[in-house]
Amino acid sequence: MQRIIIIVAVLYVLWRVLTAFGRRTAASGKGAEDFSRFNARSRDRRRAAKERQATNVELIACARCGTFVPADRSLKSSEGVVCCSRECVAALESGADTSA
Numbered sequence: 001m002q003r004i005i006i007i008v009a010v011l012y013v014l015w016r017v018l019t020a021f022g023r024r025t026a027a028s029g030k031g032a033e034d035f036s037r038f039n040a041r042s043r044d045r046r047r048a049a050k051e052r053q054a055t056n057v058e059l060i061a062c063a064r065c066g067t068f069v070p071a072d073r074s075l076k077s078s079e080g081v082v083c084c085s086r087e088c089v090a091a092l093e094s095g096a097d098t099s100a
Helices: 003-026 040-054 086-094
Strands: 059-061 068-070
Touching: none
Parallel strands: none
Antiparallel strands: 059 068
């Protein structure tokens, strides 16, 4: 009889721990609405990603190596020639070989 009472008590404690853990997981976990395409937060994230993707960026070829870089990230040498990196600018200014 004593074994049965101990087994029942252990099972009860185990059940309480598991249900408390399940409630905490359910409260902080993702639900079906988080995966819905109609969720406002997900919709806004998708819209922002499309806008970032849709912007056209002008690409300019490096005068030394021919690598295309965005116009806002390109560098200009002292002669006004567009380059992709500091190394290319230094190579052009030092008169090094123009091929990469």
